[in-house]
Amino acid sequence: MKYSISAFLFASFSFTALASDGYDHADALRACRPPDFPASVRREGRDGTVTVRYLLDEQGAVTDARIAVSSGERALDEAAMAAGRACKLPPVQRAGYAVRAWVSVQYVFMLPAKNEYISALRAGAQQGDPKAAGELAAMRLKFIWTVPGWSEKDAVTLLAAAAAHDADAAMELGRYHARNRRSEAALNAYEAAAELGHMKAGYELGRIYSRAPFEDHAKAFRWYLQGAEAGDPAAQRAAAQAYVLGKGVAKNVDEALRWANAAAAQGDVPSMLLLAREYQNRNGKYYRPDQAIRLFADAAEQGNVEAQYAMGFLNFSGEGMPRDRKAAWDYWLKAAEQGHERSQYALYFYLKDLDPAASQRWLQQAAAFGYAPAQTAMGSRIHNQQPDAAKDKEMVEWYRKAAAQGNPTALNNLGDCYETGRGVPMDLMEAKRWYEQAVAKNSDIGLVSLGGLAEHEKRYEEALKFYTRAADTGFAQGLYEQARLLEEGMGTQADKPRAFQSYLKAAEKGNRQAMRRLIRVYEAGELGQKADAAAARAWQDKLAARPTL
Template structure:
């Protein structure tokens, strides 16, 4: 190999990679890379990465190209470190930012975590102006909730529509909510799109629309279909709605016993509407259990309020971010096995919000929420397991969690399924 020229080595490495002789191919990569900056060398390096060579072994070569100003290498390094929540991603994001809206988005996210909305919005706007749909989602949420800007539902709608068109389920639901509030029937299309991608919230919203007939003709059978699908995903509002459908015989034969089971299940998962229905039923038919149920209801109500307040502190909704208070409130709520509280604690420890980052604690809390079918927690758990951060590496479990997150409509399911294809061969 020492006497071969660059083109010959390049061709030989391609043949070795095709035959999965990665060790010899890596020697060729190192040989070409050591000869100085060239596009051919980078192509081979990128090719090696695709064929499953250890990314760690390629970092020095990528870094060499990145320092020489090769934007594709800078982007590759940025993604590598960002996926592992390693702050080295910021250096490479700043290098890649002039050419990369993805880099601009990641820089914006970091400023948002630091509660520096002025800089965050500046970077989000740069990324959005170049069509980065995830930046549009964040801008839409900023205008919707008044984070760093005055709340403006019209502006929120513009940004959310762009993100929704590009597959972001959260944007589809938020946009649908805005449209539904105005009586705009286009809301049904967005709810339907999110529902097809697995969102239990969208499925429940559609069930309510078919039940009430506000934006479409009443159809209890369709309401039952969507409510049952969402209830199967353990979505509290859907479970409560299933209780109503069973109780009053809407789309199904009436069955008070089954309705009570749904209400109890929904109440256990945090549905205050279900709690109130159980209380009313007890007051009429089981007065001996009323005081106990009332005490439990008050506790659940307090837990839900703790979670809502913690989320507002964490995301800066209607106030400045207060990570210390968010953590304290989540710790109070998680005692009662609340999935949102566990997921919130996972994010605090994962990103080191107000405390040092702790991958072990993040993996612990995300794991608790993921087991309760929390889509966001499933997503984070997947990457922690895949990279062995804070927990033992477990690619099959990582794959299953990411599959669950995609099936539950988290983020952009199409992008998640592309990652799943890459992970499939490693199971």
């Protein structure tokens, strides 16, 4: 998980933050001591901009810092790194739980002489120049430097006056209101910017109309399309996505690809990914795996973690290219080191047999970053061990974190905890509630669990219905449980031929219990089958070759 913040330092060294992706702690950043402007650099008349990536732990403390974009001045880079390390921020939240996250912070070291530009803007604003007034007010609202007697309210008033005549000022006013979650004021400002011809206003208006309280996907699409036709790559990408999803407009893959290509031609990396995924679609008319690989590779080269993850998968699987596990490792490692949870989780599987200790470290990282499958796996590792009161509480906590994100396996496993009393008091009604939540997320194992609960309470007909629902999806455990009840005539009349077919399907899908039952069937000639020593041995060989989980 990554978030972006920008901090700007002027001669006074006061600063603020602009946050995105839901991470908004400008006040906390203001309270942090800003970097010192190294005297050696300042004396030589040099300045610069540094972007630093900080890793926040679950308490908001900085545990790692890396230069993302260097200023070209080692002293400035080191000053920025040191400032962030000493700062503590509120932790990033995911589904109500604090998680680790990478936060990008940009520091701008500006020499006092450059404040002459600000003085020039002030002079222009006093003479009624709307462009100068708008830029000055926008800088005041973004960067927060000390201007005696000039409040934020004064800056907003000045910006609003400029926005009536200047498209850039109207856009800045919209962004200011959006940062402060004033949706209606942002909407009005962006509409003014659109009327004044600002290319990017359509995209911002589309975003506002794509969610509450103004949710209207048809109107959102019309604004995206206006921005797209004006040449804005973000709006072109949004229009492409609308055509793919059929949001606000009928689905149209041709139009989606047209706009995605237009955005990608301007270097828009998300549009490259959209195109690549469409070219990967075997069932689509634009299936072009070589083009997909080229786009993923280009985006990965630019540091995009989703593309690096995709290239890792393609190299590992050999899909459309020679299989190269070393290349897969390299791509996943690059993305994982940037905090990409799925790549960390991929490395966990990749290293399971090669380096179990490293595998476990990557799993722990992915879980700490809030990746629900990794959190579920952390809980499952404990679940598969002997009960231990302290560890079982940790197991339940991992499951709760993943369940809060709607992970179906975690929802089911929490139900199992309540059914068996591991880590929580035994409570069958609570177990049923968690199983039902798992089923609502299309969990086949949730159906089997509900069947098991009903069977435990001797409600065999209901149990068979749950097992059959799971079996109808082809779920191996559902097929096995269905076969068992059909064989015994529990909840229905005994149906041995049908039971045999369900055992066979489950065994063919690798279910070990079904394999064992077929071995006995062929050894003893049960369920209407003739004794067949060769068939029994064949299933014994398959069972022996099947790894134990």
